[in-house]
Amino acid sequence: MTGDATTDRVLAALLAMQRQSWEQGVTGHALLDLGLGELAVLVADAAVTRQHPEGRLGDVSGEAGAVNGAACGEVVRYAATTDGDPRFTAALDAQLDWLVTRAPRAADGTLFHLLDSRQVWADTVYMVVPLLALVGRTDLAAGQVDGHRRRLFDPRTGLYAARWDEDRGEPDQPQPWGTGNGWVVAGIARALRLAPDWPAGLRAELAGHARTVLDACLAYRADDGLFPDVLDDPARSARRTPPSCSGTRR
Known part of the structure; x- marks a missing residue:
């Protein structure tokens, strides 16, 4: 192949x-x-x-x-x-x-990840932002990044929580899931590559945000190049094969 x-x-x-x-x-x-x-x-x-x-x-x-x-x-x-x-x-x-x-979505248009609950997940950034950008809806793509960022991003750590509960108005899973942060960075990067006609200021802002998250993640990379499942969990930081969240995601 x-x-x-x-x-x-x-x-x-x-x-x-x-x-x-x-x-x-x-x-x-x-x-x-x-x-x-x-x-x-x-x-x-x-x-x-x-x-x-x-x-x-x-x-x-x-x-x-x-x-x-x-x-x-x-x-x-x-x-x-x-x-x-x-x-x-x-x-x-x-x-x-x-x-x-x-x-299904919140009042501000931020998409819920599941059909049967009012939760915002970091995963959604990768699932929807690149496609919206590709078809020329950079406004909607940026809006989804913004909605997820306001709910899940912690500016003190530079990392995203895994899930937000819209009804409670607080994170459902506040831990910085390694894969979830990867979804965010990869989703923004792919969207920027697929849509060359982003407004210049917006492109730079999104790229800078993705870089902030990436740099924050890199601080937790182990010597073997792997990342722990929960980035700031010292008990797991030395694992060579981090446990996967894929069994619980939908």
Whole structure:
């Protein structure tokens, strides 16, 4: 596939696995970044085949995520512009309609991560901000970063909490989850790369914010290059294989 044996083994294992919608989206991003367009179209086709009637791409029966399907939007847009099958365009339009007008959200427009609770999660930044930027809605993309930042970002530490409970008006999981902070940094970075027409001042502000979070994370990197699951937990900082939060995310 790529000519690199390690990368090809990882891709073969990944493509052989059952994937949730967010995993399908990240797989599509990896394929696009590697220049594997034909495989990317196959991933897009699967995401469209499993699209929920409400518009959420890549929906697997039982998923409670309100926003994760949007991660598939980039690869579906690629398929729409290269394959020519109108179903890709229709599927992308439905996903955007769900995201922009119908997905559950707070009064200020900040999206809730799940269908069945009023919680704001750091993960959402990666799931929705790049796609919104890619389709030219940099205003909405910036608004989502702002809404998540106001609820989850701690300027004293430079890190994001994992989850916010809108009804209680406080963090539900105040710990700085390592992967959650990674979602934020990666989501902003991908959005800035995908949309070259950001207003200059806004681009610089978002890039600076992402750098602040990244620098704060790097302070907790262990000697082996790994990060603890909870960044500021000294009991876990020396683990070579940090425990994953993926078992509890939706």
